[in-house]
Amino acid sequence: MVINKTGDRPSIGIDTGTAYSSVAVWQKDRVEILPNKFGNLLTPSYVAFTDTEVLVGEAAADQLLRNAKNTVFGITRLIGRKFSDPQVQESILHYPFEVVCSPDDKPQVVVQFRGETRVFQPVEILAILLSEMRGIVENYTGKEAKSAVVIVPAYFSYSQRQAVKDAGTIAGLTVMRMICRSTAASMAHGLDKKGPERKVLVVDLGGGTLDMSVVAFEESNFEVLGTAGDVNLGGDDFDRRLVDYCVAEFKKAHDRDLRTNPRAMLRLRKACERAKRALSISTETTVELEALYDGIDFHPTITRTQFKSLCADLFDRILWSLQQVLSDANLIKDNIHDVVHVGGSTRIPKVKKLLAEFFNGKSLSRVIEGAAVFGAAHLAATLCSEPSPKLDNYLLLDVAPLSLGVEVDGTISTVMIPRSTAVPTKKTETFSTSQDNQSNVHIQVFEGEGWRIGSNPILHEFKLDGIPPLPCGQGKIDITFDVDANDILHVSATEQSMGVAKTVRIVAGCLPPSEIERMRTEAEHFKYLSERNRLRVEARNALETSAYSLRTAAAERITELRQAIEEAKAIEEISEETLRWLEANESAKNEDLHLKQREVAAALSSLRN
Template identity: 35%
Template sequence: MATLDGSGRPTLLPNRLGQRLTPSVVGLDAEGRLHVGESARAQLLVHPERTIAEVKRRMGLDLPVTLGDRRYSPTEVSALILRALREDAERALGGVVTEAVVTVPAYFSDAQRQATKDAGELAGLKVERLLNEPTAAALAYGVDHLDAEQYVLVYDLGGGTFDVSVLEMFQGVLDVKASAGNNQLGGSDFDQVLAAWLGEEFERAHGVSLKGNLGAQVRLKAAAEAAKIALTTVESTPVIVPYLANGRGGSPASLEVEVTRARFESMVEKLVRSTLEPMERALRDAKLSRESIAEVVMVGGSSRVPVVRRLVAEYFGRAPRDGVHPDEAVALGAALQAGLKTGAVSAAHGIMITDVSPFTLGVEVQTMAGRERVNGVFSPLIPRNTTVPVSRTETFATTADNQRAVEIRVFQGEGRLVRDNLLLDAYTVEGVPPARAGAEKVAVTFTYDINGILDVTTRIVSTGKEAVLVVDKRAQRLDPEQRKQARERLSREWDAGASPPVATPAAKPASSEADAEALLVAATERLATAPASVRPRLESLVEALRAARAKGDRVAAARLDAELTDLLFDLG
């Protein structure tokens, strides 16, 4: 999260732990308190059934999230994250925050964008603008290159999504020419591939499969993520996960394996190469060659992976630009967009920015193939990569004698037949005057706004009768009353004890300490049910380990970690 400082420059705001980045993880602890960020991520290792990560991939889908005995929609989980960020921003700024610019993957569908706006409302925010993430990154880059006249490609590979945008820069204008991507591809897929290999190595060594063991799978993925990060700077790294499961004969078994960068890259290269096709598509849509691109800006944490940077460099014949922070550029760009809205940035810097529709939008029609009538044909009204906001009108004729109603079915996609595209919504327009087939005309207008929200207006030409559809009535969305009830429920649950205590920098767990933090969480919860004869030693080890970590005594922490792990394993 970011804001503009007094000079009109974007600056990141620290969260309640003093960190510049907040993991998008939500957890419910044993006392029924909600956690967001690092404390939730630590809990993921020991209580995956009460924790959710990567909710972005579920946005706009009817896939409920279960946290312990509670059920949430993906929109509600996203709202909890946004509420935590809002409160952190208020704490940092010393005032109330009611409006925000929220970034989304450029390849988010209409339903995903609507769900994101709903999440902002549930979090107590008016979402002034949904900004595509590569566009935000381009803003962060462009603010320091206002005099440049060039084409720029932004390659955005995050934890769960991939986007690419091609922009033209000239005289302070950032004009998005084309976008493409895959909203189901990201660094978590790299982690999953490596975790699967680690599971195979454990089974090979101990003769025990970890498939179906949720706790072990979560620990494997955490270990895989840590190894992936380490391999960005070293050629090989050990992966050690103590007491992962019982091995042959029921004895505790650990995973100990060395992973080389070369092996990891061979596992994920196919996934990385799949990002080349969206780049080529974006360049084709922008009517540019790769030689036309002056700068390649890489953002998103997964863009740090060496094989990603190498393949992008090979594709363009030169190294991507350094100097843009992969994790921070999007937030900084969002702050600039907020400044553009208020006039704070345009007055000082003279920046303008345009964006495009990432998908083709259209309706289902009938057409003639010779003497045969063909149903289910897709008729585009707004082609993909059209500059937004935009309004387009097409006129269609009735297809049957004495037809009195027209069904409008709105689709998104690139297929020539609607069966290959995504249905956004449908409605029926009544009151068509009866006449022979083709005599009556219906004008359909699509209006696609700067946030990627679609309005559809249908007008019967002969009578002027109109019907309007805002494409936001999908089953997984909440109506206004449901949104009000959900907002009140989330507020009650959040206020009942969501905010974890503020940690001192010394006690704050780093991402590499996630396993140790999870061990402390598990040990603390086990205190309540531990036998009386064991409880004093368990409590002593917990306190000693916390003290060692707070002091930064790694030797003592490693020893106490092993003792505590042994004791917990014995307790079962």
């Protein structure tokens, strides 16, 4: 398909979730969630490397068992993090593919691709998924897609969000805005609501993350009052509890460790995922696995009560986030008008019960599947100033997901912008010098909620030089944090008496332009290889189809000819039999001769037809 690279470009929203990805576009005055080439609205967030190409989505997921070491998934649990992060180490234990540490303590994925050992950063894997979503839009609209609103977990750090932006750049997309999944879903819930202001709590428990947002909406205005979440809590974690239980049961019964067999672990993981879903509608289920290990069949029965016990602490973490989001929004339970649950894991009966009981029996609402990406596309249309009365006066006021603060010369951490502060925002604090005749100050910008020095991730550090010599405490430095609507943070430091100043733009974890360009070029090459292989496969399939059609036509013709030969032989036999009859009946009666004549004429007629 020829893509029009001039003229109007589509406004799109993209959700690259831990388990599934999806994309939506604003078109014909409404949002459309687009199907992939298999006709599905959800694309598995899987990327596989083979001897010939890169596979994405269903094609990658379907070959997981036979190509496990080269099939990458769950990438949102690695992106923008350090290899030494305990949560990264926990995730690695459950991946069949290899993850190694880079010299700067970043996780890297090692695979075999086209006969070579290749090392990829998580940002490159995410870029492949984003590129796939971009391709779905371009194939559907016939227009080039260049910018998008991208959904991220509520508690993604500044480094993780920057990594998402880098992935977008590698995929040929400008990330106009990032929005948390629960906030985006709240927009889908509230867009058609009229009347006085309502406060809605959206709980999104997906495959890999928990997101919560309290949003006040009135007509087309949406104000986020607070967000909370857990980037290490989702459906995968419930699956892992079942997997761990089954591994222990198998060990107890057969004295064998399933973890030594990657293929067995993958089969068990899939079976436990099915069991979790089955327990949403049944009080017990059986995990059915034939010849799981050394020919041993494994059929453990798991009850809903057992499942609740195995996951008790995970449910407690959901409760903790509920309390936190209400606290950040300065609300109590009774202030919430609607409780909306989104994401596959909110179908777990215990989760539904937990939410209902927390809100004293309040009935729960569920929005449409794909609500989050629907909201993201709607926001994209607004940012792109699409001409539509449906977008008039539309306003979204978001909040900072994590606290931002400063440490000056190793003094106590000072929070400049508390989490759940409405953005854009600007805050200035004045700090004093800590020594006599101090000529510079060392400034560290951090992110997080820890109160102790060194307990929060450092986003950036710099020095302000040229401070005039003054007694301890008399030198005054104004430090300003300025966060815009796109989550870009500028930090400035100004010495009051002389006006010495320095401003930095925080780009935590940002890849250098040369590295992004290298990755972008390589991503385009992967896309070219996949497209070339797709065309080759299509040509091969077309040729194979033609060959089968030809073989079928030939077989049908042969059958027809065989039938004709058999009929001709039968007619020949009639002629021979008639001649023998004439020889044997030289004095045959006239009526007998006419009867035989009719038989021969009928045979001759059938032969000519």
